[in-house]
Amino acid sequence: MLFDKEDSAGYLINHLARLFARELQDRIQPLGIATGQFPILLELWNGDGLTQRELLGEIDVEQATLANTLTRMERDGLIKRTKHPQDARAQQIWLTDKTKAIKADAYRAALETNQEALAMLSESEKVIFLGLIQKVIGTMRSE
Template sequence: MTFSKEHSAGFVANHMARLFAHGLARRIAPLGLAPAQFMVLLELWQEDGLTQHDLVTRLDVEQATMSNTLRRMERDGLIVRRAHDHDRRARRICLTDKARALQAAAIRAAQDQNETALASLSDAERAHLMALMHKVVGAMRRNWGD
């Protein structure tokens, strides 16, 4: 079999991710959010006060990318940086009231995007797809250095 994009898991996953991101971007733009900001907010809505290092690790992004995203979020009034209780070098990233107020609408937008994307799948197919994607992500994280 010759290599083609239709048979490349990487190509298909990347294509699907771009389409998801584009759809999400359209849905959260009226809230003043970008997809990268939304991903950070999801982590902070779950656990406010994480460090930049925590966010880099949890979201598997480059330090410079996270730094730029957090700078924009701070400029937009979504986060503030506070001193860390136990590490004078680290800063905690904390949500503002503005960011907390966006949570319900932003999550609803993401749920709508997911529903649109997965509409042609049965509940069992959705569960299977999610399980397989998590399995692949886990394998890639374990082999990150390869």
């Protein structure tokens, strides 16, 4: 059996993700954040005070990776953690004022990255492309 990376969805999606990450990193680095932190921030900008377990359910990374990233984010003043009022074993994760202040700029960086990357696609192609990606993600999440 031959493997051709140009016919491999996994290889191509991974390559595309690395290109997106590199472009996004260039845009968000001046804000003091990194691409590995971006999915966490997106969730917290949608709803502050999540637990680590709730974040794990949304961003599909390993628990140890998330724990290390949160530790660095806390060290860098991007988040703060407090004891959960109903669960003594859990902590809630909150955005700092510093992180709340960069939300619009971070969103703008992500929008510009997406617009630039998809510029060669028509509007209908963008809808199809994004729909197919969402469908694959849904399939893989349900496995």
